[in-house]
Amino acid sequence: MKKKFIICLLVSFFILPDSVRAIVNPTKEFYVNDYADVLSEKNEQYIIEKSKKLEEKTGAQIVVVTVKNLERKDIESYATELFRKFGIGAKNENNGLLLLISLEERKSRIEVGYGLEGLLPDGKTGRFQDEYMIPYFKEDHFDEGILNGYKAFFKEIATYYEYTEDIDEPIEEENDIGEWITIIISFIGRNGRRTGGFYYGGNPFGRRSSNRGDSFFGGGFSGGGGFSGGGGSSRGF
Amino acid sequence: MSKGTGIIIAILGVVLVLAMIIGGSYNSIVTKSENVDTKSANVSVMLERRADLIPNLVNTVKGYTTHETEIIDKITKARENLLAAKDMDDKVKANDELTKSLDALMVVVENYPDLKASENFIQLSDELAGTENRIAVARKDYNDAVKSYNTAIKKFPMNIIAGMFGYEQKEYFEASEGSTKVPNVEF
Numbered sequence: 001m002k003k004k005f006i007i008c009l010l011v012s013f014f015i016l017p018d019s020v021r022a023i024v025n026p027t028k029e030f031y032v033n034d035y036a037d038v039l040s041e042k043n044e045q046y047i048i049e050k051s052k053k054l055e056e057k058t059g060a061q062i063v064v065v066t067v068k069n070l071e072r073k074d075i076e077s078y079a080t081e082l083f084r085k086f087g088i089g090a091k092n093e094n095n096g097l098l099l100l101i102s103l104e105e106r107k108s109r110i111e112v113g114y115g116l117e118g119l120l121p122d123g124k125t126g127r128f129q130d131e132y133m134i135p136y137f138k139e140d141h142f143d144e145g146i147l148n149g150y151k152a153f154f155k156e157i158a159t160y161y162e163y164t165e166d167i168d169e170p171i172e173e174e175n176d177i178g179e180w181i182t183i184i185i186s187f188i189g190r191n192g193r194r195t196g197g198f199y200y201g202g203n204p205f206g207r208r209s210s211n212r213g214d215s216f217f218g219g220g221f222s223g224g225g226g227f228s229g230g231g232g233s234s235r236g237f
Numbered sequence: 238m239s240k241g242t243g244i245i246i247a248i249l250g251v252v253l254v255l256a257m258i259i260g261g262s263y264n265s266i267v268t269k270s271e272n273v274d275t276k277s278a279n280v281s282v283m284l285e286r287r288a289d290l291i292p293n294l295v296n297t298v299k300g301y302t303t304h305e306t307e308i309i310d311k312i313t314k315a316r317e318n319l320l321a322a323k324d325m326d327d328k329v330k331a332n333d334e335l336t337k338s339l340d341a342l343m344v345v346v347e348n349y350p351d352l353k354a355s356e357n358f359i360q361l362s363d364e365l366a367g368t369e370n371r372i373a374v375a376r377k378d379y380n381d382a383v384k385s386y387n388t389a390i391k392k393f394p395m396n397i398i399a400g401m402f403g404y405e406q407k408e409y410f411e412a413s414e415g416s417t418k419v420p421n422v423e424f
Binding site for chain 1: 279356359360361362363364366367368370371373374375
């Protein structure tokens, strides 16, 4: 099995041009792309719901991507390529944020679109990783770490756009995991969606159809064409 | 319609088509050339941004160390050279010099655990790493633009039109080995 995989890898290395190789494609959920299979169904749904609302209210997009490995690229170039390929954030605002984690290399990166660099300078994204994510990643608690980091960044971006009613507080490093679990449990009850969004209908970017079928227009979102110039921060854990 | 007018119309038609080809190609060359200039400006902006981060870094390092004046002088000098550099060639050279001295600093920092663990230093390291990554991205975008431009003006009929209006091949931005890799902050 492993041998086959390596052969496939070698073959793809020679056949495919650099840009086609390696970078994963957006899934139909778009906001969550769990290729490393570390996220629980519950947290996936949470992130999808939150990101969807955030986009409806503010136009900003937060996308989570987990991969098994980076196909021999460094995480910075992988993240920038993926960011541009997905087109995270609205085209003219470039207000996208990518949360990327690769298991094999044990690396994570926050990549920030041009439009959010003022709100989230590199130093801040690094500190957020240190405070909200890395402590979990070090213990291999990827599901929790991603959710917690997601909440921290959601809070920043939502506050910036004065969209505060859906913010959930992230847990800081000092707090212990037990406390966190109780908060998560309290969440399950309130996962029901509200349908007060005013963004239904005239979406200029076109959305892919999907089989989720749980919302008016299908639920498969696509990127708004947002761009990144390589801003953000990386961590090993 | 006489034979004469027919020929005139035919000639006019040919001229019109030629004008459209030349005009279209010319415009496309101009657009691609402009794109290269924009991307080149982006690289310069990012290089300056890097230089702007240095004074803060130097001050932070000074706060924790006493004997590292030599390395700090080197960094300061490299920064000045980078800001003074006029053309892209000089900028690349100065930037490489700055990279080298910063690498040396990062080795020294290992001897100062307090500095390494300080919030200020971590933040500056992130800003610096982020900017270095931005430089790498801007450089790649620039090279892509140059490639698209250079390929275009080699092809027919663009090559003739480019020659007519004096558009020449543009240079790639070749960075030295060391400056392409982005340092990682690890704990």
